[in-house]
Amino acid sequence: DREESFGIDESLKELAQLADTGGLMVVGSTYQKLPFPNPRTYIGSGKVSEIKSAIHALDVETVIFDDELSPGQLRNLEKAFGGDVRVCDRTALILDIFNQRAATHEAALQVALAQMEYQLPRLTRMWTHLERQAGGQVKGMGEKQIEVDKRILRTQVGYTNAGKSTLLNRLTGANVLAEDRLFATLDPTTRRVQIKNRKEFLLTDTVGFIQKLPTMLVAAFRATLEEISESSLLVHVVDISHPLSEQQIEAVENVLSELDVSSIPKLMVWNKVDKAQDPQKIKLEAETREDVVCISALTGEGLEEFCDAVQHKVKDSMVWVEALVP
Ligand code: GDP
The missing domain is CATH 3.40.50.11060 (GTPase HflX, N-terminal domain)
Known part of the structure; x- marks a missing residue:
């Protein structure tokens, strides 16, 4: 369907x-x-x-x-x-695009693995079995040792080209590659964010999704995506000006449902409101919805509300984490 x-x-x-x-x-x-x-x-x-x-x-x-x-x-x-x-x-x-864009050794390995997985079923029919085996290897090879306080690590996910890098740049003044192209971001980028006198947090930008994203790529990038399960908050960035934003939201939700992250609090960001046909209508709709903030990473509109929402959500999840500590 x-x-x-x-x-x-x-x-x-x-x-x-x-x-x-x-x-x-x-x-x-x-x-x-x-x-x-x-x-x-x-x-x-x-x-x-x-x-x-x-x-x-x-x-x-x-x-x-x-x-x-x-x-x-x-x-x-x-x-x-x-x-x-x-x-x-x-x-x-x-796979070609991923290959061109893999900036780190780890990403290159993940792409190479996905390319092998693409070839393998073409040689044998034992496809799922091999996919499992290969998936296990990726995890071992690709485990990343990012020294961070896990309680404040957040990961944003979104459709490719939704504006994740732009938002990250806007919040940190950093210079992450932002392009009007699919998959500008392959490797997770983590930045420290502090706005005014709010508590500092870490923000990780992760790979974007598209429709019909080959399952093998989701498997190959599992190590990257697994960082999501260690996050305090999941920020789903949506290009709300896109005519197919609803389907794009669904595509991301589908990938997320494969990752067992239902226990992590979520915040949906409707980005590019400046570009939307009827910004007023979208802003009003966002107001009626809990867990949705409306922003423009380009103009900076709504960023204060975004940070407030993050602080609010992370505070809740920290209470939850601390409750687990005896
Ligand atoms: P990513 O793939 O999710 O990291 O998306 P990017 O941050 O690379 O952004 C994709 C394109 O959308 C770039 O051309 C950005 O300049 C543009 N963009 C990002 N945020 C906004 C926004 O709030 N408004 C408008 N009009 N364009 C934006």
Whole structure:
């Protein structure tokens, strides 16, 4: 049903944005409705010819499919398109981007592992078993030793491009890479935040999500995401100006539900209110909802309220932590 609320057009738009993030120039897109995918070429033979003509007319180098292709389909399509045309799928594209953007050794290892996991089921059908094994390795390899007071560590999560880095920069004056691209943030960045005379806290920015995020990537980044389970507060940053913000919220919630973090207090931040079509309406709606603050990381609007909400929430969770200490 996720597929239904997130339609073909939106999915292709996001795919185009992913391709752009991966450094490709998108020259066109197309789709076909079939009762079931063609086992040999995924699309029908007429569509193959149509794309082949477009490849020649537009001098196309890469054809990306929005669904996962079997190794056989991949080979057959490359053969059918001919020449040096590269055929790949959404998962391979995402892995490429992660590869380009892995800034630390740890992230690079996680990506390498995810790439292996992508290859493995193409060699054998023992997919879940291998995924489990590999997942265990990541945890051992990737455990991070951040020396922090766990009681005040918070992790923010959000959809990719929601404005997490911008918010972090705005709060700390730090210079974290903020780009209008997907997955600018792969490695968690932790910053100390102190605003006016409020208590200091630590803020960690974590990897963003997209629709149809391959499960293997969630598994590979489990070590990174597991920091979430040690947080005092989970801040979910949403680009509220995005027409699909509701589906994006759902995508993040889906990943979170796989991580067993239901006991951690949560705060939802509706960011980019300056860019929203009807900011007034959104602000009013946020006011009626507990656990939602409305901000603009760009203009600074609502940041005071955000910090107040954080202090309030963290105070509650500290009481909870202290209650566990004999
Ligand atoms: P991240 O992927 O969640 O870390 O997102 P970024 O912080 O990199 O922001 C993605 C894009 O949104 C950048 O181009 C930012 O300048 C822009 N952006 C972030 N916050 C706001 C905001 O409050 N208002 C507007 N208009 N743009 C924003």
